[in-house]
Amino acid sequence: MSNISGDHCPLAHDGQDVVKMAHGGGGRAMAQLLDSLFRPAFDNPWLERQHDGAVLDMPGSIAFTTDSYVVRPLFFPGSDIGAMAVHGTVNDIAMCGAEPQYLSAGFILEEGLPLATLRQVVESMATAARATGVRIVTGDLKVVERGKADGLYINTAGVGRVVAAHPIEPGQVQAGDRLLLSGDIGRHGIAVMAAREKLDLESAIESDCASIAAPVLALLNEGISVRCFRDLTRGGLASGVVEVAETAGLAAEVREADIPVREDVSAVCELLGLDPLHVANEGRFIAVVAPEDVDRAIAILRRHGVSEAAVEIGQFIEGSAGRVTAQSLIGGSRIVDRLSGEQLPRIC
Amino acid sequence: MSNISGDHCPLAHDGQDVVKMAHGGGGRAMAQLLDSLFRPAFDNPWLERQHDGAVLDMPGSIAFTTDSYVVRPLFFPGSDIGAMAVHGTVNDIAMCGAEPQYLSAGFILEEGLPLATLRQVVESMATAARATGVRIVTGDLKVVERGKADGLYINTAGVGRVVAAHPIEPGQVQAGDRLLLSGDIGRHGIAVMAAREKLDLESAIESDCASIAAPVLALLNEGISVRCFRDLTRGGLASGVVEVAETAGLAAEVREADIPVREDVSAVCELLGLDPLHVANEGRFIAVVAPEDVDRAIAILRRHGVSEAAVEIGQFIEGSAGRVTAQSLIGGSRIVDRLSGEQLPRIC
Incomplete structure (x- = not known):
């Protein structure tokens, strides 16, 4: 409450360089x-x-x-x-x-x-x-x-x-539009979790934290009809796709075999009982594009380091709003829901 | 770490309505x-x-x-x-x-x-x-x-x-420009302090927290040559004037007798050893205007409730950058400095 004045400077002079x-x-x-x-x-x-x-x-x-x-x-x-x-x-x-x-x-x-x-x-x-x-x-x-x-x-x-010539938002997504994913998922969440819990992992898993602006702007500048982008942070790929589908009033289906997950990330997820689709990322996004733009969009994304492993993973279809199904590796299918509670607090 | 799913909803169902x-x-x-x-x-x-x-x-x-x-x-x-x-x-x-x-x-x-x-x-x-x-x-x-x-x-x-036709910033202030204050000072700081410390004040001192956009836009729309505005939050009137003077490379002088401070605010300040010039506000600002605009600017400010007690309190002059002097009520003068440390933490 005292009203200090004069030349005393807490930052430079008192030897304890901490925030006061x-x-x-x-x-x-x-x-x-x-x-x-x-x-x-x-x-x-x-x-x-x-x-x-x-x-x-x-x-x-x-x-x-x-x-x-x-x-x-x-x-x-x-x-x-x-x-x-x-x-x-x-x-x-x-x-x-x-x-x-x-x-x-x-x-x-x-x-x-x-x-x-x-x-x-x-x-x-x-x-x-x-x-x-x-x-x-x-x-x-x-x-x-x-x-x-x-x-x-x-x-x-x-x-x-x-820079987009038309609105880029979930409401623009139409049935038949394809779902592109910019690269492998789950690294950010696992890297933070490992650092926090001091997990002794065999390989170093580094966060994917990066700017994704360059490939996004390239898609737009080269005339791809992007309906919507969504970056896959808290809640992971699952929450991103469910949210877009809900707002668009559509269902979606994804092919798990086509979703890139690094082997070491997959192993940690299995060990901890986590679904990689729910794990947070910081340099990954989905782009929803018209079917005729898929090949060109993938080619553009792959020219940029941050999205060099871009793939098509599924599509939006008519159906109950926000219902997302995943075709599993072994042929069955399951409902993908958004994360209900928290997977890892304070991930971002 | 568990990956909750299903219909459990922490907000609606568990009876404890708190953030989780x-x-x-x-x-x-x-x-x-x-x-x-x-x-x-x-x-x-x-x-x-x-x-x-x-x-x-x-x-x-x-x-x-x-x-x-x-x-x-x-x-x-x-x-x-x-x-x-x-x-x-x-x-x-x-x-x-x-x-x-x-x-x-x-x-x-x-x-x-x-x-x-x-x-x-x-x-x-x-x-x-x-x-x-x-x-x-x-x-x-x-x-x-x-x-x-x-x-x-x-x-x-x-x-x-x-909306301003020219830049409104400290660098625009010139020697001879006048300093207008939009109303009485110190109420926000004293109100928060009294609430926090549970001071038993005779009169209720309420924060001056309010939007000051209306009188500011009125000055600009009616063609007043405003050089700079500054709202008087942390550090109070003193820090505001010192900061503007420093950036402008000028000195300033203010007349304490012309600075409105409510009697109850003044009494609490005296009791606690606070200088009202350092106490935080949330709905007060200074406007620096050319001398020929003073009367018209004051008249415009007084048309708005939030600045109905606007007054001229001093001017900027050639001199050492950031040197602000106050002519006191009894005739002497003192140097007004910005607050050095903290007067009241977490005031805003």
């Missing part, structure tokens, strides 16, 4: 943290203006989306919360048929978080943003007391210019 | 919470589409901003975290010289939060959004374990159409 409540107070300590850490990392003219928001020149239609990131642990094989906070929101913009351009970043920091950890996360965000060609143009910082967060939480929101 | 980890799992429990609570409250065509983001038709330049809200307690005299999450972000958009239009909402919920509390917050957001004319068009929901949050945290990001 003062860093969230709106005063000098916060200003110094922004100047020394965030603005240099996210370096761009909008942040330099130090205003309450960013003014962006964006003629036409824009896509607007948000996600909060609470993944635990903060760092895991193949990625970390910072890279996820960029790629996850970039991917949601791309799923709207738009080119990701600008992000906001809101940080909720727990008192006592080592500043070195914060720096590592912020630099990972900056690296991911540069690699994806997006700018982090506005942000916010809050600090809560010890025990009122878990290290740090990040929210990013994003905007991007719509 | 399953509500954040991306599966059926989450879908049901979204359908039963969030979509009806924020009712609009973008959310109905159930896509990863919202596509918005916004020709021209847009303002883009974000804030996370971690205020404690969640409810306090005059406002609550939900109304703040709308008004705070709406106000930041307005500060960019833009008309607030669309918000995103990201919720981080603590396991065990009563659903009745969540509903009250969401309904307060919906009411504030309707009153302000903005739509909550995209969102996200995460659940963290007990003890890993404090009830709930909300992030909102917002976009709006820029």
